[in-house]
Amino acid sequence: MSTVNLRHDLILADDNIRLREGAGRGLSIALLGLGALLTVLAVLGAVAGDALTARTALFALHTGFILSVAFPLTALVLVMIFHATNAGWSATIRRQFENIASLIWIAVPFFFGILILQAVLTATKGEGGSIPYLWKWMNAAYVEGDPAFEHKRGYLNYGFFLVRSLIYFAIWIGLSFALNSISRRQDEDGDPKHTITLGRLSCIGLPFLAFSIAFAGFDWLMSLDFHWFSTMYGVYLFASCMVLSVALGTLTLITLSSFGKLAVAFTEEHLHDLAKLLFAFTVFWAYIAFSQYFLIWYANIPEETMFFQVRRAEPWTGLSVAIPIAHFILPFILLLPRPLRRSRGFISFMCVYLIIIQMIETYWMIRPEVYGVGPWHWLDFVGIVGPVAIFLGLFVAKVASGPLIPLKDPRLHEALKHKNHI
Amino acid sequence: MSSIHPDQAEALGLVGKRGQGVERDPETIDGTITDDPTRRVPLVLGNRDFHSVTETICGWVENKTPNWWFPAFAVSNVLAIVGTVMILFLIVTGVGVWGLNNPVSWGWAIVNFVWWVGIGHAGTLISAILCLLKQNWRTSINRFAEAMTIFAVICAGTFPGIHVGRVWFAWFLFPIPNYNWIWPNFRSPLLWDVFAVGTYFTVSLLFWYMGMIPDLATLRDRAIARFNQKVTFGPMWAPHPLPAFVKKLTTVSIPANKIASYFYGVLALGWRFSSRHWWNYEKAYILLAGVAAPLVLSVHSVVSFDFAVSIIPGWHTTIFPPYFVAGAIFSGFAMVLTLLIPARALYPGMKDFVTARTIENMCKIITLTGSMVGFAYIMEFFIAWYGANPYEAEAFMIRAFGPYWWAYWIMMFCNVVSPQVFWFKWCRTNLVFIFIISIIVNIGMWFERLVIVTTLSADFVTSSWGYYSPTWVDILTFVGSIGIFMTLFLLFCRFLPMLAISEVKNVMPQADPHHPMYHKDGHHNGDQHKASDRSEGGH
Numbered sequence: 001m002s003t004v005n006l007r008h009d010l011i012l013a014d015d016n017i018r019l020r021e022g023a024g025r026g027l028s029i030a031l032l033g034l035g036a037l038l039t040v041l042a043v044l045g046a047v048a049g050d051a052l053t054a055r056t057a058l059f060a061l062h063t064g065f066i067l068s069v070a071f072p073l074t075a076l077v078l079v080m081i082f083h084a085t086n087a088g089w090s091a092t093i094r095r096q097f098e099n100i101a102s103l104i105w106i107a108v109p110f111f112f113g114i115l116i117l118q119a120v121l122t123a124t125k126g127e128g129g130s131i132p133y134l135w136k137w138m139n140a141a142y143v144e145g146d147p148a149f150e151h152k153r154g155y156l157n158y159g160f161f162l163v164r165s166l167i168y169f170a171i172w173i174g175l176s177f178a179l180n181s182i183s184r185r186q187d188e189d190g191d192p193k194h195t196i197t198l199g200r201l202s203c204i205g206l207p208f209l210a211f212s213i214a215f216a217g218f219d220w221l222m223s224l225d226f227h228w229f230s231t232m233y234g235v236y237l238f239a240s241c242m243v244l245s246v247a248l249g250t251l252t253l254i255t256l257s258s259f260g261k262l263a264v265a266f267t268e269e270h271l272h273d274l275a276k277l278l279f280a281f282t283v284f285w286a287y288i289a290f291s292q293y294f295l296i297w298y299a300n301i302p303e304e305t306m307f308f309q310v311r312r313a314e315p316w317t318g319l320s321v322a323i324p325i326a327h328f329i330l331p332f333i334l335l336l337p338r339p340l341r342r343s344r345g346f347i348s349f350m351c352v353y354l355i356i357i358q359m360i361e362t363y364w365m366i367r368p369e370v371y372g373v374g375p376w377h378w379l380d381f382v383g384i385v386g387p388v389a390i391f392l393g394l395f396v397a398k399v400a401s402g403p404l405i406p407l408k409d410p411r412l413h414e415a416l417k418h419k420n421h422i
Numbered sequence: 423m424s425s426i427h428p429d430q431a432e433a434l435g436l437v438g439k440r441g442q443g444v445e446r447d448p449e450t451i452d453g454t455i456t457d458d459p460t461r462r463v464p465l466v467l468g469n470r471d472f473h474s475v476t477e478t479i480c481g482w483v484e485n486k487t488p489n490w491w492f493p494a495f496a497v498s499n500v501l502a503i504v505g506t507v508m509i510l511f512l513i514v515t516g517v518g519v520w521g522l523n524n525p526v527s528w529g530w531a532i533v534n535f536v537w538w539v540g541i542g543h544a545g546t547l548i549s550a551i552l553c554l555l556k557q558n559w560r561t562s563i564n565r566f567a568e569a570m571t572i573f574a575v576i577c578a579g580t581f582p583g584i585h586v587g588r589v590w591f592a593w594f595l596f597p598i599p600n601y602n603w604i605w606p607n608f609r610s611p612l613l614w615d616v617f618a619v620g621t622y623f624t625v626s627l628l629f630w631y632m633g634m635i636p637d638l639a640t641l642r643d644r645a646i647a648r649f650n651q652k653v654t655f656g657p658m659w660a661p662h663p664l665p666a667f668v669k670k671l672t673t674v675s676i677p678a679n680k681i682a683s684y685f686y687g688v689l690a691l692g693w694r695f696s697s698r699h700w701w702n703y704e705k706a707y708i709l710l711a712g713v714a715a716p717l718v719l720s721v722h723s724v725v726s727f728d729f730a731v732s733i734i735p736g737w738h739t740t741i742f743p744p745y746f747v748a749g750a751i752f753s754g755f756a757m758v759l760t761l762l763i764p765a766r767a768l769y770p771g772m773k774d775f776v777t778a779r780t781i782e783n784m785c786k787i788i789t790l791t792g793s794m795v796g797f798a799y800i801m802e803f804f805i806a807w808y809g810a811n812p813y814e815a816e817a818f819m820i821r822a823f824g825p826y827w828w829a830y831w832i833m834m835f836c837n838v839v840s841p842q843v844f845w846f847k848w849c850r851t852n853l854v855f856i857f858i859i860s861i862i863v864n865i866g867m868w869f870e871r872l873v874i875v876t877t878l879s880a881d882f883v884t885s886s887w888g889y890y891s892p893t894w895v896d897i898l899t900f901v902g903s904i905g906i907f908m909t910l911f912l913l914f915c916r917f918l919p920m921l922a923i924s925e926v927k928n929v930m931p932q933a934d935p936h937h938p939m940y941h942k943d944g945h946h947n948g949d950q951h952k953a954s955d956r957s958e959g960g961h
Contacts, residue, residue: 086459151810195459203845210797218808231798231805232740276554287719291743298731299738303811410459 006416011264012407019261019400028396035389039064042383046117049379051125056373058117058134060383063366065110066220067244067359067384068391072107075100075245076176077209077238083179083195083202088414089273092265092405096249096256098183099398101176106391108169137226148227156226164219168212175205183406190408213238224369228307232292239288240327240365242281244358247351248395250274254348256404265405268342269418275341278354282335286328311364315374319364327357359384451851454779465559465929468774472927478771479637479921480644490768491916498908505902508895509584517587519895526878526890531585533871534900536725537753538578538907539619540746540867543718544754545571546626549633550714553707559783561925562775566765567758568630569918573910574757575623577903582615611727618724622717629710636703637919639693642686648679719743722750729874736817736877739805745798749867752791752837755784756863761911763857765920775921778851785844785856788863792841795870799838813882820880821873825889829869829876836866 010016039061046057075097082090082097118133125131132139137156143149149156178201186194214234222233230236253266253274296304311320331354340346363384367375406412450456454463466475512519522529545568552560583592595616599605606613693699726746729737759781766772806818821830840862843849850856880887914920931937 088462148810152808155808192459196457199457199459207793207797211800214797214801229805229809230740231801232744234801235741235744283716287723288744291723292740295727295730295738295740295742299733301733301738303809414462 006264006413008413008416011416016261016263017265017404017407018402019256019404022400024396024400028393028400031389031393031396033393035386035391035393038382038386038389040386042379042386043117045379045382046121047124051127051131052370052372053379054121054125055131055133055370056367056377057379057383058114058121059367059370060363060377060380061117061387062114062134062220063359063363063380064384064387065107065114066366067362068110068387069104069107070241070362071244071248071388071391071395072101072104072176073172073213073245074238074242075249076104076172076179077206077213077242078245078249079179080175080202080206080209083198084206086199086411088411089270089418091409091411091415092262093249093253093270093274093415094409095183095403095405096252096399097245098180099252100245100248100395102180102398103391103394104172104176106394107172110387111165111169135224135226137223143226152226156223161219164215168216171205171208171212175201175209184402186409187403187407192410195410210234221365224366225306227303230292230296230304230307232288236288236292239281239285240358240361243278243285243354246274246277246281247354247358250278251348251351251355252395252399254344254351256399258344262404264416267418268344269420270415271344271347272338272342272420273418275335275347275350278347278350279331279335279341282328282331282354286324286332289324289328310368310371316364316368319360319375323357323361323364327354327361359388451778452773454777455782455847455851463777463779464931465562465777465780466775466926467777468771470774470930472930472932475927475930476640476923478774479919479923479926480641481771482769482915482920483641483917484644487916488768491912495909495912498905498912501902501905502909503902503905504898505905508899508902509580511895512584512899513589517585519893521890521892521896523888523890525881525886525888526876528875528878529890530872530892530896530900531581532728533868533875534903535578535581535585536871537868538574538581538903539721539725540750540753540871541757541864542571542574542578542622542626542754543722543747543750544758545569546622546629546714546718547751547754548758549629550711551718553711554715557783558929559777559780561929562777562780562921563758563762563784564925565630565633565922566762566920567754568626568633569914569920570758570761570911571626571754572623572630573907573914574754575619575626576910577907579619579623580903580906582612611724611731614724615728618721622721625710625714625717629714632703632706632710633922633925634919635690635693636695636699637923638686639690639695640923641919642683642690645679645683645686649683650677651679718751719747722746734817734877734881735811735813736806736821737874739802741798741801745795745802748791748794748798749837749870752788752795752841753864753867755788755791756860756867759784759788759856759860760864763853763860765915767853769915769920772921775926781853781856782850785850788860789841789844792837792863796838799834817877817880821877824880826873826876826879829873833866833869833873836862837870840866 042057042061042064046054046061049057079094079097079101081087082094114134118135118138121133122131122139130139130141132142136142137149137152138158154160179198182194182198182201185191214237217234217237221237222229250271253262254271256262257266293308296308308320310316331350334346334350335341363375363380367380409415452467454467456463468474470478520529520531545564548560548567549564552564582595583589586592586595594600594606595613597606597608597613597616723743723746726742730739730742732738762776763781766776803818806814809815820826840859843855843859848855849859876890879890927933
């Protein structure tokens with residue numbers, strides 16, 4: 001490809017940067033149907049089964065909820081980093097990440113669904129309130145007389161928990177709505193001032209995002225067992241989930257270009273850089289996960305080791321050993337050679353692989369809290385894939401709904417000419 | 423163009439505006455401060471060609487030593503000597519000359535060690551990570567920052583060495599069986615420090631030196647071109663003015679260029695600028711960048727393990743590794759700015775390379791990393807309460823309101839509050855202000871380590887609480903380490919190419935064969951760019 005002679009009229013032609021009317025509708029409906037079916041199955045499993053089965057189903061659904069929030073949330077982080085750093089290379093690929101981020105509202109129905117299901121289960125088979133379902137601290141009988149809980153009562157109480165969650169939703173939905181609508185407004189009027197606004201908004205938004213992600217991690221995951229704590233947890237959650245949106249966005253771009261879209265707008269060069277991001281976030285995860293594990297292992301203080309103690313013991317031993325290998329060592333070796341990073345086939349495989357591994361790791365972070373039920377219960381599959389499939393169905397519909405690149409981004413020409421010289 | 427000497431150009435007020443005719447404007451400073459997303463600002467100003475770049479950067483080495491250099495060098499030298507004398511005094515007397523006491527068995531030595539290692543992070547971040555991120559604006563500051571890294575790590579390495587008390591046993595630090603096949607404790611983070619800092623120093627040094635080889639060869643060739651010009655030295659080494667009779671005695675002519683050609687020639691390792699050399703150079707550069715990138719994270723993570731693997735309240739917390747790394751980059755960038763801003767004012771023509779935009783970008787990184795450090799402080803504080811461990815919570819209360827409250831609040835102000843000023847454009851473009859903030863940040867990061875170390879003063883048993891304060895030896899050793907650092911740095915400024923000549927040329931429009939200046943016939947239709955393709959980075 002010559003970097004000098006670019007025919008902008010051909011690149012920006014409708015058949016290159018728009019999907020035809022109704023494209024992907026079948027896939028979207030199929031995914032939504034599958035997701036709804038699986039979610040309903042999981043809910044039925046929870047309602048119909050005994051207390052332990054119900055807990056399993058609820059934890060699986062919670063994992064599904066966290067994952068379907070993690071996709072848009074990390075995409076939002078990525079879009080904001082693109083804006084804040086005045087990145088040029090990402091101008092053509094940014095729209096797909098904006099599409100992922102725009103679905104952040106999905107957190108709200110899922111979150112309340114989980115809370116309602118927990119309340120229903122506690123009421124119907126809580127055996128008089130003695131069985132804690134999802135968040136142990138929400139169960140008055142369970143926390144009775146626990147000095148650790150007494151200390152944390154000011155933070156871990158229903159009202160404050162809800163207020164905090166609503167604040168997170170407000171920050172995330174607000175940022176994603178603003179970034180998306182300004183970016184789409186630029187599609188129409190092509191005003192470069194919008195780029196400045198987007199940059200400023202992202203810089204100001206990033207600190208809010210950092211704190212909200214960390215505290216959402218504390219609230220929704222770390223406080224599942226309120227005894228355990230780790231200062232690194234917010235960073236750890238962020239580091240592990242970042243790969244989700246990078247992989248999903250890359251996969252979308254590869255799929256679109258395999259249907260003959262995005263010629264020149266998405267090339268091997270962009271693929272190469274996205275693969276580098278996959279690599280970088282894999283290594284970053286390894287660094288953070290190792291540091292957290294290592295410091296807790298070395299100090300060997302019971303109140304901290306309990307998190308890993310459960311996961312290192314049977315029946316979770318195998319998974320705990322497999323995750324570092326599958327999430328770090330293999331991708332590290334496989335993503336290192338340059339030819340592999342520039343291969344569409346291989347990178348699409350890696351994207352699917354990393355998304356699955358990340359789903360399993362999130363599962364590993366959450367599900368061992370259900371004592372007495374080993375991994376790979378059928379409800380795990382149903383409860384996790386259900387919400388994620390709903391999210392993916394909505395995402396497919398979102399991709400088809402508008403132009404595939406920001407049409408009038410002032411840095412479009414930089415992205416079109418992007419090259420990795422080394 | 424090159425017929426004007428850079429010094430002369432500066433005197434004539436031509437540098438920075440040559441050929442442009444642009445006056446300084448308060449809005450864009452030197453034309454590079456702009457939000458305009460439709461163009462990228464140039465990285466090299468002054469309408470320079472390749473030759474004038476070489477002339478200017480080599481000129482700093484080849485021209486007469488600037489007048490300010492001698493007093494600066496003298497002061498640094500005196501401080502370095504004071505530091506060395508303090509170290510000797512320590513060795514012949516014992517660590518009792520320091521203010522260490524029983525609860526606080528680590529004092530200024532470890533504070534200074536961590537502080538210097540932290541400062542040493544900017545160079546490798548700029549040269550390795552920013553290289554991998556294709557941030558081309560780094561080319562004008564990377565050599566400078568890498569040199570600073572090397573010297574900072576040298577200063578850092580001194581402190582653990584002398585802290586062992588009996589320095590003649592310092593080799594115990596290395597994994598050598600010392601007696602009856604007794605090895606050092608491999609589970610001790612202090613041993614990992616030796617590996618981490620040793621690796622970091624080695625790789626940084628290689629990276630710095632390898633990057634400098636083409637420029638050293640340039641200096642060698644330029645010295646050979648003036649091979650037979652003898653340089654007459656007046657009383658260079660003595661203060662001016664001297665009485666006439668001394669002048670007569672000390673004026674000597676020496677073949678300085680001959681000496682320089684050998685000096686640079688040996689260091690240039692036979693570099694001949696062949697395309698094969700460049701090919702290998704680029705490959706090696708990117709490989710070293712890849713190797714150095716994880717080292718930026720690993721060194722300070724291991725340094726943080728020194729504290730975090732212990733079970734002392736306030737030290738053992740899982741966020742320490744990334745928090746230390748962010749703090750290290752924060753202080754490193756501050757130190758680069760502290761050195762760069764005066765250098766930019768003192769060396770003629772440097773403003774053309776280190777543009778206002780470059781400084782602005784560094785300010786933004788300071789705000790970013792400072793905010794990361796602030797994030798970590800808040801996480802620590804929150805979890806200290808949330809963890810429901812009374813000792814942990816108490817340690818934090820003592821930090822903030824105990825006998826060292828002043829250190830804590832200095833740290834909070836300098837590290838968290840002060841970098842937030844760079845949200846405002848005026849602050850990011852006012853050099854005097856940036857200089858002051860950079861010093862404040864350096865002070866803040868020093869206090870951060872002091873706050874961490876003095877956590878020892880109040881441990882589990884109230885009866886063993888104590889108060890640590892430094893002695894005059896502590897203070898003078900620290901001041902002396904700054905002297906050693908400055909001495910090395912001034913020598914670097916005087917004798918080595920301060921900017922990476924070849925890299926700066928690489929980001930100039932002339933280096934791009936597709937640049938419009940080579941295609942005056944305009945056959946590249948549809949190509950909208952206005953500024954250079956190779957500018958600013960972020961592609």
